[in-house]
Amino acid sequence: MKKRVVCVLLAGAMVCSLLAGCGKKTGSDSTAGDDKTLSVTTTFAGEDGNAQNYKDAVAAFEKQEGVKINDSSATSDETFKARVETDFQAGSEPDVLFFFNGADANSFIEEGKVVSIDEIREEYPDYASNMNDDLIAPSLVDDKKYAVPVNGYWEGMFCNTEVLAAANVEVPGADYTWDQFLADCEKIKAAGYSPIAASLGEIPHYWWEYSIFNHTTPETHLEIPTSVDEGNGPAWVAGMEDIKALYEKGYFPENTLSAKDDETFALFTGGKAAFLIDGSWKVGGIAAACQSDAEDPSTLDKDKLDKFTVTYVPTNGERKATDLIGGLSMGYYISKKAWDDDAKRDAAVKFVEYMTTDDMVAKFAQHTASALKAAPEVDETQFNSLQVKAIDMMAGVTSLTGAAQDLFNGECRISTFDGMPQIVTGEVSAKDAVAEGLATYADQTAE
Amino acid sequence: MESSIYKKKRNLLVFLVPAFLFMAVFLYYPFLKNIWNSFQNISSLGAAGKGWNEPWYSNYVKMAGDKNLRTALFNTLIMMAVTIVGQVGIAVVLALMVDNIKRGGKFFRTVYFFPIVISATALGLMFNLIFLYDKGMVNQFLEMLGKTGLTDWKDSAHALIIMMIPVMWQYVGFYFVILITGLNNIPEDLYEVAAIDGATRWQRVRYITLPLLRNVICTCVVLAVTGALKVFDLPWVMFPKGMPLGKTWLTGTYMYYQAFNTKNVDYSSAIAVLIVVLGIVTSKIVNKVFKEAEY
Numbered sequence: 057m058k059k060r061v062v063c064v065l066l067a068g069a070m071v072c073s074l075l076a077g078c079g080k081k082t083g084s085d086s087t088a089g090d091d092k093t094l095s096v097t098t099t100f101a102g103e104d105g106n107a108q109n110y111k112d113a114v115a116a117f118e119k120q121e122g123v124k125i126n127d128s129s130a131t132s133d134e135t136f137k138a139r140v141e142t143d144f145q146a147g148s149e150p151d152v153l154f155f156f157n158g159a160d161a162n163s164f165i166e167e168g169k170v171v172s173i174d175e176i177r178e179e180y181p182d183y184a185s186n187m188n189d190d191l192i193a194p195s196l197v198d199d200k201k202y203a204v205p206v207n208g209y210w211e212g213m214f215c216n217t218e219v220l221a222a223a224n225v226e227v228p229g230a231d232y233t234w235d236q237f238l239a240d241c242e243k244i245k246a247a248g249y250s251p252i253a254a255s256l257g258e259i260p261h262y263w264w265e266y267s268i269f270n271h272t273t274p275e276t277h278l279e280i281p282t283s284v285d286e287g288n289g290p291a292w293v294a295g296m297e298d299i300k301a302l303y304e305k306g307y308f309p310e311n312t313l314s315a316k317d318d319e320t321f322a323l324f325t326g327g328k329a330a331f332l333i334d335g336s337w338k339v340g341g342i343a344a345a346c347q348s349d350a351e352d353p354s355t356l357d358k359d360k361l362d363k364f365t366v367t368y369v370p371t372n373g374e375r376k377a378t379d380l381i382g383g384l385s386m387g388y389y390i391s392k393k394a395w396d397d398d399a400k401r402d403a404a405v406k407f408v409e410y411m412t413t414d415d416m417v418a419k420f421a422q423h424t425a426s427a428l429k430a431a432p433e434v435d436e437t438q439f440n441s442l443q444v445k446a447i448d449m450m451a452g453v454t455s456l457t458g459a460a461q462d463l464f465n466g467e468c469r470i471s472t473f474d475g476m477p478q479i480v481t482g483e484v485s486a487k488d489a490v491a492e493g494l495a496t497y498a499d500q501t502a503e
Numbered sequence: 504m505e506s507s508i509y510k511k512k513r514n515l516l517v518f519l520v521p522a523f524l525f526m527a528v529f530l531y532y533p534f535l536k537n538i539w540n541s542f543q544n545i546s547s548l549g550a551a552g553k554g555w556n557e558p559w560y561s562n563y564v565k566m567a568g569d570k571n572l573r574t575a576l577f578n579t580l581i582m583m584a585v586t587i588v589g590q591v592g593i594a595v596v597l598a599l600m601v602d603n604i605k606r607g608g609k610f611f612r613t614v615y616f617f618p619i620v621i622s623a624t625a626l627g628l629m630f631n632l633i634f635l636y637d638k639g640m641v642n643q644f645l646e647m648l649g650k651t652g653l654t655d656w657k658d659s660a661h662a663l664i665i666m667m668i669p670v671m672w673q674y675v676g677f678y679f680v681i682l683i684t685g686l687n688n689i690p691e692d693l694y695e696v697a698a699i700d701g702a703t704r705w706q707r708v709r710y711i712t713l714p715l716l717r718n719v720i721c722t723c724v725v726l727a728v729t730g731a732l733k734v735f736d737l738p739w740v741m742f743p744k745g746m747p748l749g750k751t752w753l754t755g756t757y758m759y760y761q762a763f764n765t766k767n768v769d770y771s772s773a774i775a776v777l778i779v780v781l782g783i784v785t786s787k788i789v790n791k792v793f794k795e796a797e798y
Contacts, residue, residue, distance in 0.1 A: 134764060135763070138548065138763050138764070138766070141547055141548065141549075142548045142549050144549075145547065145548060145549025145550050146549045163547060163550075257744075257746045257747055257748075258743065258744070258746065309636075310636070310653070310655055311636040311655040311657065311658065313658070313659075313746070313747040313748060314636075314655055314657040314658050314659075314662065314746055314747035315636060315655075315657070316743070319635065319636065319637070322637065323637055326637065326638075328637060466546075466765075466766055467546075467765050467766060467767060470764075470765050474744055474764070477746075477747060477748045477749075478748065478749070481748065483748070500546075
């Protein structure tokens with residue numbers, strides 16, 4: 057009898073442990089009865105220049121409102137995007153997320169899993185009232201506005217001036233042409249350095265964007281071609297051919313096809329490569345690389361950071377060098393799940409409002425654009441030398457155009473992003489790779 | 504009164520049913536669902552299928568012409584050979600040597616087993632640093648020896664071997680421990696008798712140890728071969744997306760890439776089915792080749 061009791065108890069324990077994982081999830085990270093918790097995910101992490109600002113702001117908000125933030129921020133990459141999308145599909149989305157406002161957000165907007173700004177304003181009339189609504193990007197799905205922007209972005213060309221000096225090359229200016237760029241690359245290569253730091257095997261994104269932009273205009277750049285022979289189609293092919301030509305001339309690092317992005321970035325910061333095309337977030341990454349403790353800005357080696365600057369991207373067509381890729385591509389969303397939860401609705405709104413006050417946006421935006429109606433004066437004395445150079449560069453920008461890859465996302469990118477090594481080595485022709493991507497895009501948009 | 508629990512078989516069900524339910528919910532249902540998914544059109548993770556593929560078996564047709572999948576299968580075959588020779592083979596040699604030393608056996612067991620307890624991701628990052636192009640350990644060492652210029656150890660010419668070295672190295676200890684346990688089960692009397700009969704040390708290994716260890720080796724080979732089909736984490740950390748130029752695809756990494764990077768979930772499911780089929784076929788072949796012997 058005793059054995060039978062033990063047997064039943066053990067079996068019961070097994071069943072209970074089995075069923076423990078099948079309970080209804082009441083919120084991604086909240087516990088029952090705990091209405092002072094918000095789950096938040098953003099891209100303010102890793103090398104992002106605002107990672108520390110975000111941590112400070114979250115800590116201050118927690119203290120002020122008594123709300124615990126369960127933060128799952130991560131570096132902005134394809135893995136992050138996939139995770140967010142999967143979370144939404146699985147019903148474990150965060151309460152608040154700072155995410156892209158382009159095609160990447162289409163899936164959860166189509167399913168009505170986030171709340172529009174207008175809907176929130178019906179109950180909270182002052183929500184995002186400090187923003188210029190004309191600058192808030194509407195969704196590609198229903199033309200409604202969902203994401204409250206904070207800081208914009210730009211993509212420019214960072215230079216290691218120490219390498220340029222060693223190769224006797226001037227820091228490029230606002231009228232930098234493609235021919236000048238090629239001549240400079242040749243000099244840099246002859247001096248024993250890699251002219252361009254880029255991992256074509258992992259992150260060809262920036263070169264992909266600008267190489268196409270060089271053959272389009274700010275007005276036409278965001279038009280996705282229907283075929284390689286129509287609209288921007290020939291420009292896309294020409295862009296890929298340009299990257300191939302640079303590769304063949306040996307202007308990328310020897311290991312550009314096998315190295316990861318952080319390895320080629322290390323070549324740049326380590327004084328072995330001259331140019332790096334990347335986003336505004338890399339200002340923070342370069343500063344972190346100049347700190348003895350990447351987490352502690354007080355350990356910054358100012359002399360080392362002074363050797364870096366940022367400038368315009370050479371042009372190879374109608375685009376001016378000062379026409380850059382950039383804009384306000386991300387913003388804060390509130391999930392429908394949090395909105396429908398009375399215990400979380402107010403906290404979620406308060407969090408977004410806290411993170412998008414004028415002062416907070418100015419702090420985050422730094423050298424990038426913002427959507428504020430009245431941006432406060434920026435105190436440049438609090439910025440490091442690279443941030444100041446970025447502000448100077450931005451003062452000369454003639455236009456900011458969104459990235460075509462934000463519209464051309466998912467499987468259609470594979471043939472020209474992951475397939476870039478095959479393009480530059482000639483295994484696949486640029487025309488075939490572009491045609492394959494466009495065909496996939498046509499299939500996606502037809503569904 | 505003795506063990507009434509075993510006489511009344513009905514009571515065993517109390518234990519067996521929950522375990523079966525666990526397996527059914529977390530293994531068999533997902534497996535069957537995965538087969539179903541491989542015929543559906545699913546464009547993102549967690550999303551419901553948008554209906555049948557056109558034709559429904561299109562993913563399997565696509566697999567036949569997929570160059571990357573061919574590379575993955577070929578590399579996985581190489582990985583199987585490497586695991587048999589490099590993991591089980593080296594483990595046998597190490598086990599025999601450690602079994603023949605009088606002191607320090609426990610020390611070597613710990614030393615060889617240690618890599619198993621380190622996460623594959625951490626090992627991948629470590630080997631990345633070892634083979635790093637600029638300031639990597641190997642290149643710095645070669646520089647010290649007078650070599651000029653850096654070698655890209657992760658380029659097309661070296662990538663496959665560089666990927667397999669850490670995979671091989673990590674699991675040697677696992678098979679080593681299994682084999683050592685097998686060696687301990689061989690009665691000492693047999694060796695004593697053989698020694699009295701004048702058998703040399705090699706003859707004792709050849710005619711006593713290896714035949715009696717055959718079944719254990721067979722089990723190790725089956726584990727190694729089926730494990731090679733699933734290798735994922737370490738290669739993915741060192742060579743994501745089949746870098747460089749798609750030369751390092753394995754069935755596991757390619758399946759992951761299709762699911763998480765291209766979001767081609769149905770095609771990824773079809774590759775998963777292929778991996779299971781290959782696993783069954785190869786383990787059958789291995790069992791046939793290394794047929795267990797009874798002594």
